[in-house]
Amino acid sequence: MPRWLWWTPLAVLTVVVGVLLFRQGWIAAQMTETDVIDHYASRYVAEHGGRKTDCHAVPASAPRVWIEVRCGDAVVYKVDRAGRLVLPDPAEPAA
Structure with a gap:
């Protein structure tokens, strides 16, 4: 068996990774504020039965948060730059 054949699985794995x-970087680079607002407005409609027009976004003041999508009177989705929902840190005091 040729020696280069032993390295083929490692080369294939490296290319796939x-x-x-x-791909993940491309998705993150192409994500806009509109995409995030639309996603979380749809989530609000599914969870709380409101309307998408009840939602708006504001820039966040917390360091880990990119934008806050506020829906209705009490629902706030804090979103990071990757589009993920930021869960509250139990070590931080509630504001």
């Missing part, structure tokens, strides 16, 4: 990481 590289493609997957490039």
Whole structure:
């Protein structure tokens, strides 16, 4: 068995991981505020039965949070730059 054949699985794995990481970076780079607001407004409608027009976004003041999507009177979705919901840190005091 040729020696280069032993390295083929490692090369294939490296290429696959590289493609997957490039894809994740591309998705994060192409995400806009509108995409995030629309996603969390749809989530609000599904969970609370309101309307999408009840939601708006404001810039966040917390360091880990990109924007806050506020829906209705009491629902706030804090979103990071990757589009993920930021859960409250139990170590931080409630504001």
